[in-house]
Amino acid sequence: DLEPGVRRAIARLLEPEGLEVTQAGGAAEARAAWTAAEFDLLVTDLNMGGGADGLTLLAEFLRLRPAAAAILVSGSADPGEVQRGRALGASFLEKPFEADSLRAAVRAALARRPAG
Numbered sequence: 001d002l003e004p005g006v007r008r009a010i011a012r013l014l015e016p017e018g019l020e021v022t023q024a025g026g027a028a029e030a031r032a033a034w035t036a037a038e039f040d041l042l043v044t045d046l047n048m049g050g051g052a053d054g055l056t057l058l059a060e061f062l063r064l065r066p067a068a069a070a071i072l073v074s075g076s077a078d079p080g081e082v083q084r085g086r087a088l089g090a091s092f093l094e095k096p097f098e099a100d101s102l103r104a105a106v107r108a109a110l111a112r113r114p115a116g
Helices: 004-017 027-036 054-064 079-088 099-111
Strands: 041-045 069-074 091-094
Touching: 004 099, 027 041, 027 054, 041 054, 041 099, 054 069, 054 079, 069 079, 069 099, 079 091, 091 099
Parallel strands: 041 069, 069 091
Antiparallel strands: none
């Protein structure tokens, strides 16, 4: 659950890269979005608030979309949580991050997806 301003900034950075960005204000919105449409990538905060957590959301997303890529972001991540996210197949990006770091992480995550 990235803050609205952060979500908008991410969209502004990635849309010029030719990516279609869907923003979700929480776990329920994210689930509704990925249930209704195909997604190649999930970018989620590890610490979502509101009773949700990014690891659970990540696991649900990858169970439904196993060929998709994922990036966890956090400014205060426990190393064990980061390792669990990586074990699920996600990349990790520490907040605050630079625009170029986000773009590079997205390109790398998408490049690791299985061909097909």
